[in-house]
Amino acid sequence: DIQMTQSPSSLSASVGDRVTITCRAxxxxxxxxxxxxxxxxxxxKLLIYAASSLQSGAPSRFSGSGSGTDFTLTISSLQPExxxxxxxxxSFSTPRTFGQGTKVEIK
Amino acid sequence: xxQLQESGPGLVKPSQTLSLTCTVSGVSISSGGYFxxxxxxHPGKGxxxxxxxxxxxxxxxxxxxxxRVTISVDTSKSQLSLKLSSVTAADTAVYYCARGERxxxxxxxxxxxxxxxxxx
Numbered sequence: 001d002i003q004m005t006q007s008p009s010s011l012s013a014s015v016g017d018r019v020t021i022t023c024r025a026x027x028x029x030x031x032x033x034x035x036x037x038x039x040x041x042x043x044x045k046l047l048i049y050a051a052s053s054l055q056s057g058a059p060s061r062f063s064g065s066g067s068g069t070d071f072t073l074t075i076s077s078l079q080p081e082x083x084x085x086x087x088x089x090x091s092f093s094t095p096r097t098f099g100q101g102t103k104v105e106i107k
Numbered sequence: 108x109x110q111l112q113e114s115g116p117g118l119v120k121p122s123q124t125l126s127l128t129c130t131v132s133g134v135s136i137s138s139g140g141y142f143x144x145x146x147x148x149h150p151g152k153g154x155x156x157x158x159x160x161x162x163x164x165x166x167x168x169x170x171x172x173x174x175r176v177t178i179s180v181d182t183s184k185s186q187l188s189l190k191l192s193s194v195t196a197a198d199t200a201v202y203y204c205a206r207g208e209r210x211x212x213x214x215x216x217x218x219x220x221x222x223x224x225x226x227x
Contacts, residue, residue, distance in 0.1 A: 001170075034213045043111075043217040044154075044203070050211050087154055091212040095169040098154040 002026050002090050006099035012107040019075040021102045023088035028068045032092035035064055035073045038101075039084045047086075048073065078104070109133035111204050111218035119225050125194050129187040129204030129218055137162050137182045142207040144214060145178060145189045147200040155200075157189065159207060194225045 003026035013019050023033065031051040038044040046055045048064035051071060061076040075082055083106055088099040115127035129143075136143065144159040158168035160178045168176050177190040187204055201222050205214040 032212070034211075036214070041219070043219045044205075044214075045217070046213060046215050049213040049215075053211075055215070089154070089214070094167055095171075096156040098156070100153040 001095055002029060002093060002097050004088055004090055004097050004099040006086075006088055006102050008102060009100065010103040010105060012105050013078050014107045015078055015080055017078045017107075019078050019082075019104060021073045021086055021088075021104075023066075023071040023073070023099050025069045025071075025090055025092075029090045029092035031067050032090055033064070033066065033071045034089045034091060035062075036087045036089065037082075037084045038087060044087070075104075109206065109216050111206065111216060113202060113204050113218045113221040115202075115221060115223070117222055117224060119194055119198075119223060120227050121195055121225055122193055125189070125191040125198060125223055125225070127189045127202055127204075127221065127223070129189075131185045131187065131206075134206070136180055136185045136187065140209055142209060143178075143180065143187045144205045144207050145187075146203045146205055146214070146217075148203070148220070149197075149200045157191075157202075160187070161209075196225050199223065199225045 005024045033051045035048040036044045047058045052064045063074045085101045085103045110132045112130045119125045139162045142161045145157040160166045175192045201220040203220045204218045206216040208215045
């Protein structure tokens with residue numbers, strides 16, 4: 001199985017901050033990397049697919065980059081509705097695997 | 108508007124079979140452009156992919172669960188189902204169904220999830 005490791009596990013930030021979350025794969029996954037936002041009690045939402053493509057309806061302040069083993073999710077200006085847990089997920093091979101999540105909290 | 112809604116018992120006894128249903132609306136469950144998955148989240152933990160089914164009927168399961176899992180589709184009811192046999196407390200989790208978009212192999216629509224507790 002491909003292991004996905006996110007960092008940090010949690011972070012505290014203020015509204016308006018630029019936030020960066022990283023995801024590292026245990027082997028190369030080309031650009032088969034997706035990012036999801038998850039709020040408690042809600043359905044997870046797809047934000048970024050294929051490493052850098054913004055999902056329709058996702059705010060443009062979200063962006064993704066990277067290829068191979070190292071990937072980044074960036075929120076350019078954190079908004080109140082962005083406080084949530086973010087997961088990366090690889091779709092390079094089966095079984096599909098997720099990172100352990102990064103919880104973004106209010107400072 | 109595509110919607111997925113999970114349903115099923117919230118409490119299952121150890122050694123029994125967990126059975127969940129996901130009702131799909133707003134899209135044909137037999138559309139070739141999509142596949143259908145189950146994913147779970149243990150309390151306080153990350154997400155674990157359980158398996159998926161394609162319109163062809165082909166299924167793929169997480170090797171860690173393969174011996175106990177069956178995923179199927181009832182197109183007449185527009186429902187996806189999950190059966191997990193011989194459950195233990197380790198199967199206590201929130202279970203999500205999700206639509207997979209075949210082009211980029213991504214889970215683009217999720218249900219809200221249903222909590223299942225395994226306890227006697």
